[in-house]
Amino acid sequence: MKYSFVAPILASALFSSVSAHTRVFSLWIDGTDQGEGAGKYIRQPPSNSPVKDLTSSAVACNVNNVAVPDKVSVNAGSTLTTEWFHDSRGDDIIDPSHKGPIVGYLAPLESNGEGDVWVKIGEMGYEGGEWAVDKLIANKGKFDFTVPSSVASGDYLFRAEILALHEADALASQGRGIQLYPSCSQVTVATGGDTTLPTGVAFPGTYTDTTPGIVFNIYGADPTTYVIPGPAVWDGSASYDTAQAGESSGSATSAAATSAAASTSAAASTSAAATSVVATSAAETSVAATSAAESSAVETSAAAPTSAPASSSAAPVSSSVAAPPSSSAAAPSSSSAAAPPSSSAAATTAAPTTSVATSAPAATTSAASGGLVDANVCMNDFNKCIAASQPNPDWTGCGATRDSCMSHATYNMNMVQRMKRDGKFGRLLL
Template structure:
């Protein structure tokens, strides 16, 4: 299958509704209300972080500003995090922005979340031809997970991220116009219960996520049957991990509609598919913090947006 005019049009359409941010939380199905700048450390805009060395990778651009309130929940409760694009119930995130949704927890800090304090408590990647982002859109922006039942009571930060892979066939470090897009959001919780376990994976995003990670540099535009979720194993709630990493393989290779499967993944690393015959278009010119030199290779299709007209839409 070749890239078609419709394929390019779909990618360009993503510039109008690409980004996402978190709206609020429900606890056991009870809506806690609009959490933006209330119990969520809401970022300055709904754009992504792409530089793995940036302190914004932990809790985004407003991560060092503690919110005034906490969501109250108990260990073992079912939580629902609700995402939006600009407004509650809108288009959530562009369907081209496929990728995993990963949830971490850390002891509460008034700092920006940088450093080795995080443990992974939930993840959803790719299985049976469906991405976590596909499910998020189908579920009107809602993603469910369960707090570890043995979690010690106290105040915590719970961080959920979307990793959009539509430009991830090339590392940001190699070409700052492309690269995986990270959408992290940190929520303040006060958790009750009789548990005694304090999550202890001590994961640091700035050192634990690298451009050598096959889940961060990943080509969705060619055939693949599984996806290796980045980060540590999922914390089991009893002081250790209970697996994680790569999602189970789907029954048969698949690719996104309109993509161009061209070759099997390289033998030396089956998790990274070979690059497509035609380079996928850039759907936006992202403003990245901190900035890095940009410039696409000679064969790179030009972005539909220029730096003078950034595609990122700011929330009002």
């Protein structure tokens, strides 16, 4: 069976949409479901595609960053849980191949997320042998943050974000790149503390091609060395060190560590749900922002869809707030201070070539024996093959193996039909 080059592109876009992408469906406050938030208190984008252009304004709140009529009421110290799904409850959450950290930020609502206004309130990277996304899936799409106990009353934008690393072994300009899923919700801190949110960081601007954690090879590098992009978690004081993780601007040192240690200790005395600080993935960007990446032959595929039934009683993922250490030059506690390995750094500068001296090991699938294989497996093996051949990707060899695998692939037609029903099939292929 002859398999055209267009088919892998179609399959990549199709399965990325079906089982890989995600957005925030609802918020839970101290265990109480606030209901579906799209168009109400969540500034929901029109699709669940990722943001890949680090210079795009969509990095802040995704596309469609337009004010919505409602706000969710919280108190300082409340547990703010994000609930993620492909589209709605009962859908798959996010493909397990999309491993990476989850982070959360606050900004004054009146800022609309523009300027140096974003302050990080929680993060989770690789802990206990798992990525934050692994824990999100295990907890049926729920991920917790804690509203800082010192933050003043007022209206805020709450930004939750998943940073998927399955193609982060190279830059977006090289046909791959980190996938961002930011999502912004409108919240009101009704009973707050006495600390005004300090000056923070800007989106876009905080993430660049050279920012630690933007390029990282999850297939070959030690995950414990991963550094979460962005500044450290705010300790609740009047000052805030906005330097990237692993760097220090000198604006917050031992005082920050003392305050953070106190808040972490206090959080530890509460229930596991109240102490968890988890970040969430975000909604998709417009097709215009991602169509180039999604139409390339190297767009990621998803592993078999993981449709996890929603459960309102599922215990949320628990993670301690990453407090800045006594010297803010160290990385937050939720990730190692070590910089990404040299193999990852090399990927930031190496331009892709069409031929290499030696080909990467061919990806192997059950299709080799002539049997059927899920198309997600074919595309995941293709991603691994490309990653293994860095810094000179073996597009020809890896592509040939993928094409052979795809010629025996099966498709989840239920998900395809749902895509057609929702009107996303045509949009993705534009």
